[in-house]
Amino acid sequence: xxxxxxxxxxxxxxxxxxxxxxxxxxxxxxxxxEDGFALAISGDYSLIxxxxxxxxxxxxxxxxxxxxxVVTKHVPVILITSLSDAENESHGLMLGAVDYITKPFHxxxxxxxxxxxxxxxxxxxxxxxxxxxxxxxxLANRRRYERYSRIKWQEAIRLQVPFSICMFDIDHFKxxxxxxxxxxxxxxxxxxxxxxxxxxxxxxDFVARYGGEEFVAIVLGGDASAxxxxxxxxxxxxxNLHIPHTPAVSEWVTVSSGGVTIVPKTDTDYSSYLKVADAxxxxxxxxxxxxxxxxxxxxxxxxxx
Numbered sequence: 001x002x003x004x005x006x007x008x009x010x011x012x013x014x015x016x017x018x019x020x021x022x023x024x025x026x027x028x029x030x031x032x033x034e035d036g037f038a039l040a041i042s043g044d045y046s047l048i049x050x051x052x053x054x055x056x057x058x059x060x061x062x063x064x065x066x067x068x069x070v071v072t073k074h075v076p077v078i079l080i081t082s083l084s085d086a087e088n089e090s091h092g093l094m095l096g097a098v099d100y101i102t103k104p105f106h107x108x109x110x111x112x113x114x115x116x117x118x119x120x121x122x123x124x125x126x127x128x129x130x131x132x133x134x135x136x137x138x139l140a141n142r143r144r145y146e147r148y149s150r151i152k153w154q155e156a157i158r159l160q161v162p163f164s165i166c167m168f169d170i171d172h173f174k175x176x177x178x179x180x181x182x183x184x185x186x187x188x189x190x191x192x193x194x195x196x197x198x199x200x201x202x203x204x205d206f207v208a209r210y211g212g213e214e215f216v217a218i219v220l221g222g223d224a225s226a227x228x229x230x231x232x233x234x235x236x237x238x239x240n241l242h243i244p245h246t247p248a249v250s251e252w253v254t255v256s257s258g259g260v261t262i263v264p265k266t267d268t269d270y271s272s273y274l275k276v277a278d279a280x281x282x283x284x285x286x287x288x289x290x291x292x293x294x295x296x297x298x299x300x301x302x303x304x305x
Contacts, residue, residue, distance in 0.1 A: 001026045002046040002118050007036030007062065008080060009054040013103065017049060017080075020107045021114060033057035037065055040072050046118045048072075049101070051080040052092060063095050070151055074124070076117045134209040136186055137193035145208035145216060152206065152218055153270045156263070162297075163220060164227040165277040166259040168196065168234075170213035171289040172249045179246040188253055189213060192238055199234050216277075224261035224297040231257050232292050232304055239290065254290035256281060261297055 003026045008014040014029040021027050028043070030036035033054050040048060048066070052059035059079065066072040079092040079100040092100065099113050132144030140148065149165075156163040170176075170192060177185040189209075196215055200207045204220040219227050235257055243253040258280025260273050276295050284293040287303065294302040 002122070003028070003044060004047045004049065004114070004118075005030065005036060005039055005043065005045045006049045007031075007033060007054075007059070008049070008051040010051070013051070013080070013105075016105055017110065020105065020110050024111075025114075025118075033059065033062040037062055040066060040075070041069055045072075045075055046121050047114060048075055048077045049080055049114075050077050050097070060092065060095060063092065063097060067096050070147065070154075074121075076121050078113060078117065134193075137190055137209050139193050139197060139215075140206065140208035142208065142211055145206075145210065148206055148208075149218055149270060149274075152220055153264060156220060157266055157268075160263060161221050162223055162227075162261050162263050163273075164218065164222065164224070164259055164261040165274055166217040166219065166227070166231055166257060167210070167277045167281040168192070168215040168217070168255050168257045169281055169285065171254045171256055171285075172245065173213040175246050175249045176253065185213075188243060191241060191243060192253075192255060195238050195241065196234060199230065199237070222261075224294065224302075227259065227261055228292065228294045228296065228302055231259060231294070235290070235292055235304075250290075256284035256289045257292045258282065258284050258294070259292075260295040 004021060006014050006017050006027060006029045008017070008029070009031050011031065014031065018027045018029055028039060030039055034057055050059045050062060063077055066075065066077065076098040077096070079097045080103065081100050082103050098117055101110055101113055132141055134141040153163060170188065173185065176188060193209065193215065196207045196217065200217050200219070205217065207215060207217040210216040235255055239252055239254045241253070245251060245253050258277055260276045260280060262268070262273055280293040280295055284291050287293065292304040296302045
């Protein structure tokens, strides 16, 4: 069921709109723009109905703030206005609102406009998802990862929970491709992707194909020791697939992994810790491959034994 957020300082109007929409949608009502904004950036709403005239932060200010947030900038906003509010309607549409509904509410019109914009939003989301999915593995692609990682980094800052970046690279992949051919190499990439997605399937986990034979995963929550242990299990499970490699190089297809766990602060930069994770992956390769190297919460390097 699609979620709708109504932001209106009038309890009567908020209740009226909710009663009109409640049978078809999951509706939440906020009576201040401040509360509405907090809900909007922490929820997954398909539409926001926003009153223009409110005490404190008004609807236009909230609309601008929504446009500035990565999480909400594409969520459609319908303005709630009065019949004589043509100037406000025009201003809101110029700021990025998709439509408006007038008071007093007409249920048929409310339903029609809400349904139209939710369908358009869901359609755009499907197209966007297709454009952000790696066709070989079905995982998120690099573009989707770039967007998701920043969103989750900000969420970890707000909630003050551990954030782990995990890098995976298939060992001696060029030699495998040279020996068995690219179609066989594609099957190996798909098999590794399946192993990663099978293990990293919580709602707080995210895994993407970073490029070529390299993958990146984000784990929200879980201390360094727990995530280090999880990644070691994943590395072992991929080795246990027993996909034959070139005998002169390796018995089986394996992966090396590097990562870092941090509780990020407002003054910490995501890209800096991505470089740390990449450096740990480099060390895993340098130390002999088929192992995990981690930068733990004690600010020391952990090497899989």
